[in-house]
Amino acid sequence: MYNIVIIGAGVIGLSIAKAIGERTNDSVLIVEKEDSYGRGISSRNSEVIHSGIYYEPDSLKASYCKRGRELIYDFCSTNHVWMNKCGKLIVAKTHQIEDLEVLNENAKINGIRDVRIIDKKEIQHLEQNVDADLALYVGCAGIVSAHGLMTAFFKHSQTNDHDYLFKSRVVGAKQLSEGYELEIENANGEIEQVSCDWVINASGLESDLVAQMLGENFPSLKYSKGCYFKLGSKWRNVFKHLIYPLPDKALGSLGIHLTLDETQSVKLG
Ligand SMILES: Cc1cc2nc3c(=O)[nH]c(=O)nc-3n(C[C@H](O)[C@H](O)[C@H](O)COP(=O)(O)OP(=O)(O)OC[C@H]3O[C@@H](n4cnc5c(N)ncnc54)[C@H](O)[C@@H]3O)c2cc1C
Structure with missing residues (x-):
């Protein structure tokens, strides 16, 4: 039983883990289907720290970009x-x-x-x-350095005793009267159940599928390679x-x- 499960150890999942560790003593599990963190989009991009000049005024993207x-x-x-x-x-x-x-x-x-x-x-x-x-x-x-940034986030999260499950994919989710029960498939194809109060969906290209499992409405993804x-x-x-x-x-x-x-x-x- 965890307070929080984060699905996905890309830059988003890792930065959320870091932020939670700074603010709370909540128990946190990060589940990642690949063999380490940062194997998805977060290590396949231009590594640019954007200014925010392109975004619509008053949009969340504009304000988050500037503050971020x-x-x-x-x-x-x-x-x-x-x-x-x-x-x-x-x-x-x-x-x-x-x-x-x-x-x-x-x-x-x-x-x-x-x-x-x-x-x-x-x-x-x-x-x-x-x-x-x-x-x-x-x-x-x-x-x-996107990888340097993720490594620093990962280390912060580890100092807060967060648990990591690599080579493990979330394949199902059930909403309980309080919290969630997740089905996690490991590298041997075995399924394990983990329950938690909160789930954070940071699963990048699969975030729509994970949202569906959690019974959430989600905008359809627009892919860019x-x-x-x-x-x-x-x-x-x-x-x-x-x-x-x-x-x-x-x-x-x-x-x-x-x-x-x-x-x-x-x-x-
Ligand atoms: C070509 C390109 C260039 C870009 N350039 C920039 C740039 O210069 N600057 C910038 O700020 N942004 C840039 N971006 C955007 C940026 O890369 C992404 O916004 C960011 O990496 C998204 O991070 P993430 O953690 O959400 O996704 P990811 O890094 O993909 O992490 C999601 C993780 O979830 C895991 N996962 C998925 N499903 C499951 C599951 N069911 N169970 C367990 N784990 C799961 C995946 O394996 C993955 O590791 C670019 C994007 C692209 C495509």
Whole structure:
């Protein structure tokens, strides 16, 4: 019997575990179907600490992004997680100025500082190898080692005596008069029952299925797959900022962008 079971040990499940550990002495079990934490989307992304300039004003996404960014930078500094507040350039041609201005205005409404439109000369000063007429400079965007961040969250959770069940999949759930009973399948195909007061669904790509098991209504998922290409070592240390195009409205994506990692290697994707 646990107070709380968290389903999924990605960055969301781990950060929730950390937050619970800081606030309560509740007993916590984290159930993860893979053999370790961070094997899902959380280790297959651009590792960008977003600024929040894209999101609709007054939306939860806008406010969480802004607050979350500040918390991540603070957490990384105090916990020695690699990050780089390198800033980002959203590059454009002259005829795209209106789209840049819309983003710039949205950034202001969302209260994001250190954002401005810069001209070709300033772009060249910041990034010699970028050929663009205009750019939106976003100073507060950065990058983080996603795995480093998850490892730090995991360690915090462990110091609070949270239990982890890896190679274990939640396959069923029953709501009791008080709390839940979960069916958990281990690597040998055996099913174990665990009861708890609260269930936290942090199961990423399976969150809709888990929600169904729990009898909850859930919006349908919209899948997006990312493909990344690492450039050869001669490109190392060539770029200092994240470089993005204007968002691709037709695809609903941020567009193919350039990111850097801990070794200053360049990824496109
Ligand atoms: C291409 C791409 C690029 C992105 N770039 C960025 C970026 O630059 N910056 C940013 O902030 N965000 C980015 N994101 C979004 C970010 O990666 C996700 O929001 C985040 O990783 C989601 O974390 P999660 O913990 O919810 O999911 P996951 O990391 O997938 O964790 C869910 C876990 O639940 C487990 N699980 C699922 N079902 C069960 C079950 N039944 N029982 C037990 N365990 C289960 C899975 O194995 C998995 O480990 C990007 C996303 C994509 C797709």
